[in-house]
Amino acid sequence: EAGVAQSPRYKIIEKRQSVAFWCNPISGHATLYWYQQILGQGPKLLIQFQNNGVVDDSQLPKDRFSAERLKGVDSTLKIQPAKLEDSAVYLCASSLGIAGSYEQYFGPGTRLTVT
């Protein structure tokens, strides 16, 4: 079974530029998550999708971050404009999203450096 795919793996941009990350979850997984992991911290949930609907985006900085999952499969996360404090690893995870099967499977992440 293929895992969660993410691209790019690394990205360096200057502040005020825009950037987009892509995630393809495990086939059949209805729930998709984007996390931000700042160096030295645990992952923090940014947004959670159930199929193509948003379940939780309470911690997403909506003035600069946006995310979509148009067909209920892959997803993109965008930052516009980027700030220095957005430097982090952005992790995508997916889960079946059904009772008794809540474990999340993570992709390799995208390491973003904002200069």
Next chain:
Amino acid sequence: AQSVTQPDIHITVSEGASLELRCNYSYGATPYLFWYVQSPGQGLQLLLKYFSGDTLVQGIKGFEAEFKRSQSSFNLRKPSVHWSDAAEYFCAVGAQEYGNKLVFGAGTILRVKS
């Protein structure tokens, strides 16, 4: 608010020695718990999970964890550490009542001495 505490930022153990990584949580609902491991430059790999039932759970790579509701703890153990276990370990807590989103601890970095 939900929170997860991993009191030890760094732990160093000798190869072959036993290991225990601590995790305490504060949650307003019946939790389910996970331990993940992250090697440098990699994503998180699931080591083990607890949903219900037997409070001692076995995971991959010889790890186990014990859920103690009275102490709000879910400590990770391994009887004999291998050099390849050096990584960062994260405890995470979720609950169906909170939409199944996970709250992570800050992580414990494990160093293994040969």
